[in-house]
Amino acid sequence: xxxxxxxxxxxxxxxxxxxxxxxxxxxxxxxxxxxxxxxxxxxxxxxxxxxxxxxxxxxxxxxxxxxxxxxxxxxxxxxxxxxxxxxxxxxxxxxxxxxxxxxxxxxxxxxxxxxxxxxxxxxxxxxxxxxxxxxxxxxxxxxxxxxxxxxxxxxxxxxxxxxxxxxxxxxxxxxxxxxxxxxxxxxxxxxxxxxxxxxxxxxxxxxxxxxxxxxxxxxxxxxxxxxxxxxxxxxxxxxxxxxxxxxxxxxxxxxxxxxxxxxxxxxxxxxxxxxxxxxxxxxxxxxxxxxxxxxxxxxxxxxxxxxxxxxxxxxxxxxxxxxxxxxxxxxxxxxxxxxxxxxxxxxxxxxxxx
Numbered sequence: 001x002x003x004x005x006x007x008x009x010x011x012x013x014x015x016x017x018x019x020x021x022x023x024x025x026x027x028x029x030x031x032x033x034x035x036x037x038x039x040x041x042x043x044x045x046x047x048x049x050x051x052x053x054x055x056x057x058x059x060x061x062x063x064x065x066x067x068x069x070x071x072x073x074x075x076x077x078x079x080x081x082x083x084x085x086x087x088x089x090x091x092x093x094x095x096x097x098x099x100x101x102x103x104x105x106x107x108x109x110x111x112x113x114x115x116x117x118x119x120x121x122x123x124x125x126x127x128x129x130x131x132x133x134x135x136x137x138x139x140x141x142x143x144x145x146x147x148x149x150x151x152x153x154x155x156x157x158x159x160x161x162x163x164x165x166x167x168x169x170x171x172x173x174x175x176x177x178x179x180x181x182x183x184x185x186x187x188x189x190x191x192x193x194x195x196x197x198x199x200x201x202x203x204x205x206x207x208x209x210x211x212x213x214x215x216x217x218x219x220x221x222x223x224x225x226x227x228x229x230x231x232x233x234x235x236x237x238x239x240x241x242x243x244x245x246x247x248x249x250x251x252x253x254x255x256x257x258x259x260x261x262x263x264x265x266x267x268x269x270x271x272x273x274x275x276x277x278x279x280x281x282x283x284x285x286x287x288x289x290x291x292x293x294x295x296x297x298x299x300x301x302x303x304x305x306x307x308x309x310x311x312x313x314x315x316x317x318x319x320x321x322x323x324x325x326x327x328x329x330x331x332x333x334x335x336x337x338x339x340x341x342x343x344x345x346x347x348x349x350x351x352x353x354x
Contacts, residue, residue, distance in 0.1 A: 014035060014198075016033055019031070019069070021065060034222060041196075043211035044199070087166055088162035096156070101140055106124045150171065150174070274343075280294075280322040282332060291335060296328055304324075
C-alpha cells in the first residue's frame with residue numbers, strides 16, 4: 001500500500017518502492033512502499049519485531065535491500081553509502097560523546113560542515129534554546145538525566161542539517177510522563193526547523209503527538225498509511241483498531257445490535273469502540289426504559305470520571321464511562337447513550353446513514 005507521491009518546492013522527498021529486506025530465510029520487511037513529502041513527519045508504528053526499525057535502517061543505507069528501491073528527491077540511493085545520503089539518525093540511547101560537553105556534542109556535526117568560531121557558537125546556542133537546554137553548554141552527558149540526554153541528541157541531529165532525520169524509538173527508554181512531555185517538544189523542534197523525518201515507535205500516543213502521517217506495520221508488511229487523523233478515525237481492520245487503542249471490537253452480530261441505537265445501519269461488519277463510546281447513567285425508575293441498557297459488572301475510578309464494564313444482553317461485556325458525580329455500583333442497572341463519533345465501522349460498504 002503506497003501513499004501518493006508529491007512535490008513541495010520542487011523537491012519530491014522520500015519514495016520507498018516495494019522494499020524487501022531479508023535475513024537468510026526470514027523476511028523482515030516485505031514489499032513495503034511509502035512516500036514522505038518534504039517538511040512532514042511520518043511515524044512508522046507497530047509492535048516489536050514487525051520490521052519498522054529494519055525499514056528505517058534500510059532507508060539509512062544500513063541494511064541491504066533484497067528487492068525494491070529507495071529514492072530521495074528523485075535520486076536512486078542504490079549504491080549511495082550511509083554517510084553520503086545526507087541523513088541523520090537519533091537512537092534510543094542518544095549515543096552522545098561522553099568526553100565532550102553538551103556544546104561539543106551539538107557542535108561536532110557543525111565542525112564537520114566547516115562551521116566554526118562564533119558562527120558555530122551561535123548555532124549551538126540556537127539549538128540549545130530550541131530544545132530548552134539554555135545554560136547546559138558546559139555540562140557533560142554523564143551529569144544529565146535521560147530526558148536531557150535525548151534533547152541534546154535531538155539538537156545534535158538537527159545540527160547536521162539533514163535532508164531526512166531518522167528517529168529510532170528515541171523516547172522508549174523514558175518513563176511515561178517524561179515521554180509525553182518530550183514528545184511534544186520533539187514535535188515543536190521538528191516543526192520549527194521544517195524537518196522531514198521518520199519516527200519509528202511502538203507507542204501510538206507518541207506517534208500521534210509527533211507525526212503528521214502514520215504507517216502501520218505488522219509482520220513485515222505495511223497495513224495502512226495516511227494522515228494520523230485518517231488512520232485513527234478509520235483503522236484498516238480489528239487488529240489495527242485494537243493496536244491504536246480502541247478498547248473493544250464487536251463482531252457483526254453484536255455490532256448490529258449496538259448500532260441499532262445509532263443513525264447508521266450496519267450489515268456484516270465489525271465495529272470498534274473507544275472507551276468514551278458508551279456514556280452510562282443510572283436508571284432512577286425500574287419501570288423506565290430508554291434505549292440501550294446494561295448491568296454494571298466492574299467500576300474503577302479515573303481522571304475523567306468512572307470507568308465501567310457493563311454487561312449488555314445480546315452484546316456482552318463492553319466498556320463505558322460515567323460522570324464523576326454519578327454514584328455507580330456493581331450490579332446497578334444503567335442506561336447507555338451511544339456516541340456516534342466514538343464508534344468506528346471497520347471495512348468499507350455494509351453500512352449507510354439512516
